[in-house]
Amino acid sequence: MTKRDMNRIEELFNRKSQRVLNVYFTAGYPTLNDTVGIMESLEATGADLIEIGIPFSDPIADGPTIQESNGIALDNGMTLKLLLEQLEGVRHKFGLPIILMGYINPIVQYGIEAFCQKCQEVGVDGLILPDLPMFEYLEVYKPLFEKHGLLNIFLITPQTSESRIREIDQNSNGFIYMVSSASTTGAKTGISQDQEAYFSRIKEMNLKNPTLIGFGISNKETFDKACENANGAIIGSAFIKAISQEGVIANNINEFIQSIKG
Amino acid sequence: MKVKVDERGYYGNFGGAYIPEMLYPNVEELRDNYERIMQAEDFQEEFQSLLKDFVGRPTPLYFAKRLSQKYGAKVYLKREDLCHTGAHKVNNTIGQILMAQRLGKKKIIAETGAGQHGVATATVCALMGVECIVYMGAVDMERQKPNVERMRILGAEVRAAESGSKTLKDATNEAMRHWINNPTDTHYIIGSVVGPHPYPEMVARFQSVISEEIRKQLLSHEGTEKPDYVVACVGGGSNAAGAFYHYYDDEDVQLVAVEAAGLGNDSGESAATTVLGKPGVLHGSKTLLMQTADGQVVEPYSISAGLDYPGIGPVHAHLFETGRAQFYSATDEEAMQAGIELSRLEGIIPAIETAHALAALNQMTFKAEDVVVLNLSGRGDKDLETYIKWGKY
Ligand SMILES: Cc1ncc(COP(=O)(O)O)c(C=O)c1O
Numbered sequence: 121m122t123k124r125d126m127n128r129i130e131e132l133f134n135r136k137s138q139r140v141l142n143v144y145f146t147a148g149y150p151t152l153n154d155t156v157g158i159m160e161s162l163e164a165t166g167a168d169l170i171e172i173g174i175p176f177s178d179p180i181a182d183g184p185t186i187q188e189s190n191g192i193a194l195d196n197g198m199t200l201k202l203l204l205e206q207l208e209g210v211r212h213k214f215g216l217p218i219i220l221m222g223y224i225n226p227i228v229q230y231g232i233e234a235f236c237q238k239c240q241e242v243g244v245d246g247l248i249l250p251d252l253p254m255f256e257y258l259e260v261y262k263p264l265f266e267k268h269g270l271l272n273i274f275l276i277t278p279q280t281s282e283s284r285i286r287e288i289d290q291n292s293n294g295f296i297y298m299v300s301s302a303s304t305t306g307a308k309t310g311i312s313q314d315q316e317a318y319f320s321r322i323k324e325m326n327l328k329n330p331t332l333i334g335f336g337i338s339n340k341e342t343f344d345k346a347c348e349n350a351n352g353a354i355i356g357s358a359f360i361k362a363i364s365q366e367g368v369i370a371n372n373i374n375e376f377i378q379s380i381k382g
Numbered sequence: 383m384k385v386k387v388d389e390r391g392y393y394g395n396f397g398g399a400y401i402p403e404m405l406y407p408n409v410e411e412l413r414d415n416y417e418r419i420m421q422a423e424d425f426q427e428e429f430q431s432l433l434k435d436f437v438g439r440p441t442p443l444y445f446a447k448r449l450s451q452k453y454g455a456k457v458y459l460k461r462e463d464l465c466h467t468g469a470h471k472v473n474n475t476i477g478q479i480l481m482a483q484r485l486g487k488k489k490i491i492a493e494t495g496a497g498q499h500g501v502a503t504a505t506v507c508a509l510m511g512v513e514c515i516v517y518m519g520a521v522d523m524e525r526q527k528p529n530v531e532r533m534r535i536l537g538a539e540v541r542a543a544e545s546g547s548k549t550l551k552d553a554t555n556e557a558m559r560h561w562i563n564n565p566t567d568t569h570y571i572i573g574s575v576v577g578p579h580p581y582p583e584m585v586a587r588f589q590s591v592i593s594e595e596i597r598k599q600l601l602s603h604e605g606t607e608k609p610d611y612v613v614a615c616v617g618g619g620s621n622a623a624g625a626f627y628h629y630y631d632d633e634d635v636q637l638v639a640v641e642a643a644g645l646g647n648d649s650g651e652s653a654a655t656t657v658l659g660k661p662g663v664l665h666g667s668k669t670l671l672m673q674t675a676d677g678q679v680v681e682p683y684s685i686s687a688g689l690d691y692p693g694i695g696p697v698h699a700h701l702f703e704t705g706r707a708q709f710y711s712a713t714d715e716e717a718m719q720a721g722i723e724l725s726r727l728e729g730i731i732p733a734i735e736t737a738h739a740l741a742a743l744n745q746m747t748f749k750a751e752d753v754v755v756l757n758l759s760g761r762g763d764k765d766l767e768t769y770i771k772w773g774k775y
Contacts (some may be wrong), residue, residue, distance in 0.1 A: 128498040131591070176620050176678065177546065177676075177678040178551065178555050178665075178679050179663060180402065180555050180558045180562075180665075181402040181404060181559075181562065183559070187545060191545075194678060195386075199676040200676060200677070201676065212774075223663075224400060224663050225662045225663045225664065225671070225677040226676055226678070227679030228661075228662060228663060228677065228679070229660075229662065229673065229675065229676065230677070234536065243639065249399055250403065251402050251663065251666075252400070253399055253400060253401070255390065256398070256400075273404065274406070275403040276403060277403055277404050277406075277407075277565075279404075279406075279407040279566070280403060280406070280407065281407070284406070287745035299403065299404060302404060302562065302563060302564070302565040302599075303404075303562065303563050303564075304404075304559045304562050304563060307563060319411045340546045364494060370697070
């Protein structure tokens, strides 16, 4: 891989600060070898970045839809090793930033250093590791992530204190993942007044990082609402549902993304 | 050896708080306050008085004469089976309900395997008039029916965990998800020395009353506070942590932890984490964990729902790694036989979890003057159906 001056995620946000669309899907779902095809369809239909879920047996931050996709992906035989193999060479045909999202245990078993190295090799740009504590990150992981050009993306929620948001902002790069409500993924739909108050509170904090809103973003209406309050949004469960439908997956993806972008 | 949790919640290499940001404020609130709350005078007064008058503590330390003859050592049983609700679990739920009240929490959730922790939680919620939801694996609901109904009689809602193996691990996942979705008014009463810091330490402290009493009681029986062995079964490890707690620094007291070997440790159907596990992260802590090479958690198996968990508390991973405790495991068959043996020799039908600890006596060698304290963590009422199905008595 040629060395890049700037991470693709940073490049993206330098270029685009509104209506950034980040789409999550689970590696190995609906079938084992769908991963790269889904990525290509997402790029073709105009997603801005993609977040590939590393399936885990015990995804405690996820609601039923993503739990089920994790279970099916594992039954299909997906592993972290296989996912990284599937991504080999993908950079010849795929230009969007790639984020891997996953619980820490499979990564610990793979080996942190080996994982970071392989991520860099195949062209991964960032990581979302929801159960990685901040101090572990700062002490053990950060130097490795930096060495291999990987950005670490932290989550904040409506309950996250202001001082912690500042700390997270300080230690993040790329963007901050704003969890829209106190919930597991896919649990709530729609955006309430409480949430809007939370969104404006964050806006007024003038964070150094861009923000993307995720959890409960499922259609054009919620996407638009999120984009009024942040630099864009992340769609997960609703996308998983869309690719679970009958029919050609590329067509389903196209239809779904068009319906969101309007 | 010092077995102390450090500021970040580690026992040596194990522990910590590996939680998604959604749980951070709740866990942080508990971490910042539990020590102060536990040590407050009014807390201690209420805790001690409930342990005495509601739970029935101190539980006896009983010299088991016929069992002693059988094993050629002086065997004492710490009678946690005589606690109200039938197991040690209630020591922790009393402590945690008082903690929840002082944190201003209005609702309680819990996970349960055998149903003992669920019953103990439902009990303290009834006592305090607090709403209670207990998550239980659908498979466990089937094999521990009486406890499901006990929880319902006590006014708790029992929700079936239908994901994964439908046992304790999955009930724990569901309880954590519930907590994520209800972040402000709910306290999660974890039932063992597992979970993110400060749970393992807090639960151990509430259970440490067991070894506090053993020391005093043994002094009057034997003229010394220190036995040669303390033996306990380990699911998550709360009864063991309670029985070991005040002996950690006494290197001449051998700590013996007994895991469930299911159909045998080579059979693929076992729950013996120290035999089959590797370091990993589950339910908020780094510990020993049964998992695949890819880091997926393996479904354990044991006849005993309370031991059917793929990990152990981080303190036990530390005791194992440092050699401070010795680990044994007992199969379904060995445990069931040991359960019947205790029934016949001492007139006590033990919980099947506890029967695993009893089965280890067979694997150990004693000198006649050895003093062995075995933590009789619970009684077998809830397991009658399993005993009947097994049938060999
Ligand atoms: C009687 C009894 N003993 C032991 C256990 C195992 O739990 P722990 O290892 O936390 O003591 C249980 C759990 O349900 C139990 O009911």
